[in-house]
Amino acid sequence: MATATIVSLINMKGGVGKTTLAVGLAWELAKSFRVLLVDIDPQFNATQWIVDPDKYLEWLRTKHTVLDIFSPAISSNSEKNGKVTPSTSIIPVQKGDSVLYVLPSTIDLMQLDAAPRGTENKLRVYLDKVRHLFDYVLIDCPPTASLFSYSAFLASDAYLVPVKPDPLSVLGLPLLNRAMKDYEERSGHHLPRLGLVFTQVRQTEAMSNTMQQVRGQYVGEVFRNTIAQTTGVAEAVEENTPLQTYKKSGNFSDVKASLIGICSEFVDRAKELSL
Template sequence: MCKTIAIANQKGGICKTTSTFNISVALATMGKQVLMIDFDPQASLTISAGLEPLNLEHTVCDILKKSSESVTNCIYKFNNISNLSIIPSIIDLAALEMGMQTRTAREKILARALDSIKHSYDYIFIDCPPQLSILTVNALAACDYVVIPCKTDYLSYRGLEQLENTISDLKRLVNENVEILGVVATLYEKNVKDHNNILNLLHKKYSVIGVIKKTVEAVKGIYEGIPVVLRNPKADISVEYVKIANEILIRG
């Protein structure tokens, strides 16, 4: 049975896209059929996967419009792994989001679109935008689980409460099945006292399924569309993302 997982946090720059890409690739290399959905108008996941948004015939926008395109026409295979695919994004998603506000049952637009393809995948990962917008609400309404990347600083930690409240509201009103699968602590620096304090707080309050250290390895190879788990599988960050993928296999 397909599990849909949103990678969500209203803050930017906390490794949502990096985590989505590397966890997806790790699971695909384990033989799982994986679909990534770039749900951010910045299209960072699309670009990271080696695609140029402006050159694509169809994007996630086409499945969100009132006269929607078939979802299968918006899916592109990832060049390096046959069982990994992506629905790309484009800057037009920002304008489309405004129009979604007036739609009937607007929280479920994405969920309805994905119903027809879930049988083809073991996992669907949604890379959410860095704000609690109608796009993020759609992702949460469509998913079974939420994985929350959280930078190990105080403001990021405090921001988790707002996201928790949003998920609780969605669970009560729109998607009773959604659960927080776990938190991934990101950009962690072992030698920074505050980072250790926040990591300890995260462990006390949440289920921490991985700790991603701050490293330049995360962004190397991005222009070639190659995630770190493929480019340098022995790197600490790669090993940790594989551990997170295995934890998702166990929990999800």
Template sequence: MKGGVGKSTLCANLAWHFAGMRNWTRRVLVIDLDPQFNASQYILGVSRYQTDVMAACAPTVWDIFEQQSRAPGLRAANRSLTDSVQRIINFNGGGYVDMIPSQLELSFTLKNPSQKEHLLSNFVADIEDSYDLILVDCAPTESVLTTAAYLTADNILIPVKPEFLSTIGLPLIRQSLTDFERSYRKAVGVSGICFNMCADYAPEENQSKTEVRALSAAFGWHVFDEEMPFSRSFPKGAREGKPIFWTSYARSNVSAKVSAFCNAFGGQIGL
């Protein structure tokens, strides 16, 4: 429920880690559920997004939500919705990353959301046996896209940037989950809180972390000891379409911290 906390960066690097790092080699699908499509550009790279999605008129997650409409601009009119799944990379050992990209027009779905919240989970149910892990990168605001994510997911991971007002989104997420479970009779777990974009600015960050830990304890939510660091190499990696461990000139200690968090998260969800 708060923008600018590094959701897309975290999601992308989790995907690459579990598919490609030694001792994991999982089959991973990333679903970009944000109309700003940052995860799509990060994972595909800006140039490949233009050629493989836009220029190729490939279906996106927007087509999944609008499959029962005739909105102009949809790409799946004469194609299968499964064409929205793009293979990003194959790793030695059998791991791979697939992606369902997003596009700006997904925002049009928010203007007419009726009877669309189940469409993503229905689609995923048909393909989920091909994956060990499915990651859904969400938009920061409550909408039909949030409901669609809850219907699709077993658990949510909450990234928190440790700064002033960082705790404001947590009660909103808790209320959102409560309202969803009451309406749809489905429980969605919280796999934990991830302190993201940590810059080691001790006075402010430490106070924020203390507040988040206290609130999370009251909610019964796990807080990871491992943290995701702040690094200028993340935007560089996004430009290159590469994970942190392949980004040019990325510091090894940054990659090590990312791997440590990913491993902890994998253990937490029983991956």
């Protein structure tokens, strides 16, 4: 029986290409593995990218989202079955020969302000019940220290950090380190870092210097492969198309090769967790 490795993609700084990495990596893994992508960002960008709008709107009317896992009481839609199950909460999406499974988010997550004690454990409980169905579970987190990122921390086996190699974005790494330490002290749960992935990379001297600096500070943690700054992301989202198959992207072949390389490194590092 397969038991998934659960990895959160997290950075407390926004605009670093987190969802681009999450969706691209999920689709690449889905070529060879059963993969669940969990969207716990109230902006639900990953959901919008993967799921056709009409299908998503129909799903909201009759099925469940991650909100129903955190707080079923907020979902007042009487057409929904009250019990959250894999079939009522996970959307299978097929592209070519690959199927990616999605636990969708919703903008209504923003209503979850003052959550009762214990809410932070509900995602972990849910994933413990479904992880045998998958090889990998990726959690796309919001760029804030919040109930949702803490819930992902508690539910995960490791976390992965997307980093845009500019000075302001790199300044966010100590903030992330402090947040992870705080989560560990609050919970007693130690979460290893799977690594850092450079995103939105441009061939400038400043970015090259920043990447060299980060590799020196986090020896052995930074992935060799990087994702270049890419045109066509918005169009790929609009067409619900994986970036590595969206041939209208200005640097399509580079992005495709990068995601293949990142996927290979990810699998190797994930295997080391269980050694």
